[in-house]
Amino acid sequence: MAVLVTGGAGYIGSHMVLELLDAGESVVVLDDLSTGFRRAVPAQAQFVQGDMGDGALVARTIAEHGIDAIAHFAARIVVPESVSDPLGYYLNNTVKSRALLEAAVKGGVRHVIFSSTAAVYGEPSVNPVPEDLPLEPINPYGRSKMMTEWMLQDSARAYGLTYVALRYFNVAGADPKGRSGQSTPQATHLIKVACQAALGQRPYLDVFGTDYPTKDGSCVRDYIQVSDLARAHVLALDHLRKGGDSLTLNCGYGQGYSVLEVIDVVKRVSGVDFEVRLCPRRPGDPAALIAGADRVREVLGWQPRYQNLERIVEQALAWERSLAESEAA
Ligand SMILES: NC(=O)c1ccc[n+]([C@@H]2O[C@H](COP(=O)([O-])OP(=O)(O)OC[C@H]3O[C@@H](n4cnc5c(N)ncnc54)[C@H](O)[C@@H]3O)[C@@H](O)[C@H]2O)c1
Ligand SMILES: O=c1ccn([C@@H]2O[C@H](COP(=O)(O)OP(=O)(O)O[C@H]3O[C@H](CO)[C@@H](O)[C@H](O)[C@H]3O)[C@@H](O)[C@H]2O)c(=O)[nH]1
Known part of the structure; x- marks a missing residue:
C-alpha cells in the first residue's frame, strides 16, 4: 500500500510527505513542478513528474505503486489570478481533479483526502464559521474547490470511495526541523x-x-501551522482506512x-x-x-x-x- 500525494512538491504537500514518511508510509509524489520544487521532495519518497489531468499517467502510477489512497493537494492557489484567469483555474482545479478522480475510481483507490479551503464560504455571515454554513464562494478559486468537493460527494455515493475534505484557513510556518517551508518567491501570504x-x-x-x-x-x-495541518491529514487517512465515513472538516485553531x-x-x-x-x-x-x-x-x-x-x-x-x-x- 502506498499513498499518492498530488502537489507533494509544493508548500503544504511537502509537509504532508514528511508527516507520512515519519509515520512509516510509502509515498509517491505526482507533481508537474508548475509552482513546486523537486528539491522539496525527500529522497525516501518516489517522484513522478507530470500532470494530474493525465489519466493514463495517473492510472499507471496507481497500478505500479499499489496506491490505496490519494492526498490531493495539486492546484493553482492565487485568488486574484483566479479572477483574471477563471478558465485556467477551472481547468486545473476542477477539470483535472475530475480526471484524477476518474483514474482513482477505475484504479480501485479507496480513499481521497482533499485540500479544500475557507474560500468556499465567501463572506461568512458568522464567525467562527461552522462547516454546515451554506457555501457561497466569491471568486473562481473558491468555486473551483467547491465543485471538487461536490465531485467527491457524488463519487463517494456512486462508487463507494470515501473521502475527507479539509477546509484550510490560513496556513503558515514551516517544518520545525527545518526540512521544508514556503518556497514560492512571489508568494503573497x-x-x-x-x-x-x-x-x-x-x-x-x-x-x-x-x-x-x-x-x-x-x-x-485564523493562522494554522503547516505541520499541524499535515498531521490532520494523516489522522484523516487513518480514519478512512479504519472504515470511517466521509467527512468535511475545517482546519484552523x-x-x-x-x-x-x-x-x-x-x-x-x-x-x-x-x-x-x-x-x-x-x-x-x-x-x-x-x-x-x-x-x-x-x-x-x-x-x-x-x-x-x-x-x-x-x-x-x-x-x-x-x-x-x-x-x-
Ligand atoms: N496556502 C494556503 O494558505 C492554502 C489555504 C487553503 C487551501 N490551500 C490548498 O492547499 C493546496 C496546496 O497549496 P500550497 O499552498 O501548498 O500551494 P503550492 O503552489 O505550493 O502547491 C501546489 C502544488 O501543486 C502542483 N501542481 C499544480 N497543478 C498541478 C497539476 N495539474 N498536476 C500536478 N501538479 C500540479 C504545483 O507544482 C505545486 O507543487 C492547494 O490545493 C490549495 O488550494 C492552501
Ligand atoms: O502583503 C500583504 C499580504 C496580505 N495582507 C492581508 O493579510 C490577510 C491574509 O492574506 P493572505 O495571507 O494573502 O491570505 P488570504 O487572502 O486570507 O488567503 C489564504 O487563505 C485562504 C483561506 O482562508 C486560502 O483559500 C488562500 O489560498 C490563502 O492564500 C488579508 O487580509 C490580506 O489583505 C496584507 O495586508 N498585506
Missing part, C-alpha cells in the same frame, strides 16, 4: 511577506485595508489575529521595525475568517502542537533565512 520585509528582502509591507469592521480595522484570519497584530508579532520576534504602509482594501478579501474548529478535534482526535503565533513566525523566519542562505551559496 501575509506571514511570508512580513518575514521577507523583516529580513530586508522587501522594502516595506502593505496593509490592505484599515477600515474593516474588526477590532483594529484590519482583516482577521478557532483563533483570529488581525493583520496589524501579525505585523507586531513579526516585528517583535525578528527585532526589526520594518516599514509598514497603510493601503486601501485588496479586492475580494473578507473582513474576518475564523474556523469553527471543534469538529476536527472531536472526530479525528486532532491535537495541535504549534498553536502559537510567535512560534509560527519563528519557523517562517528561520525558513526565509535558510532559503536566502541556499540562494547565496
